[in-house]
Amino acid sequence: MDLLDILLYLGRKGAISRHITITTSRMGSDLGISQQSVSRWLITLEKDRIIKRQEGIRGYLVKITPAGKTLMLEKRNELDGVLKGGERIIMKGNVVSGMNEGRYYIGQKVYEERIQSRLGFRPFHGTLNVRLTTMDDMEFKEKLNAMKGIDIKGFKKDGRTFGSIKCFPCKLDGADCAAIIPERSHYGLDVIEIISPHNLRERLNLSDGDNVKVDVNTGEEGVTE
Helix, strand or coil: CCHHHHHHHHHHCCCCCCCEEECHHHHHHHHCCCHHHHHHHHHHHHHCCCEEEEECCCCEEEEECHHHHHHHHHHHHHHHHHHHCCCEEEEEEEEECCCCHHHHHHCCHHHHHHHHHHHCCCCCCCCEEEEECCHHHHHHHHHHHHCCCEEECCEEECCEEECCEEEEEEEECCEEEEEEEECCCCCCCCEEEEECCCCHHHHCCCCCCCEEEEEEECCCCCCCC
């Protein structure tokens, strides 16, 4: 019996979308563990903010929190990666201008060196921003958010903290690059940022409003120039 077994049980009962009523005795019987073990699991999950729990008339009212749902998605994606050996995620959108923050952050020497080490290329100082066009595309980005990716560690400089970046090797209209998920970003689910060894606007002759396709292979190890 482990954490995932408990969350799966609660999820099957509907606890992802609403509060459900459970008793430790019934839950223990269903899972084949003692009532005391169930109580310990619930206390631990509540302490870690994976579930919300309160006493009800006939037992406990329990609901899986957003953090708990994210944890379940991460576990699912880990299993998908093992079983499928990687997965393609294709997102479509339009090129948009950013806030010029990508140029500043990606231009930091520490990021440059760590991206070179992990992805095999030295990035152009700037990101290409793609505004996703459908809810499906935004759900794909949310899925990437929950994946492990290739981690570029954050650092501190002159008293300022620069957060870590998750990277996913991809192709944008055939060009090798990487989709990035910064730990700290001003963008929501509707924008995906792309880094590359090249100025993608010039290399692919792109302008604001142009349609592009981002093809991510979550099983890739890295990309090269």
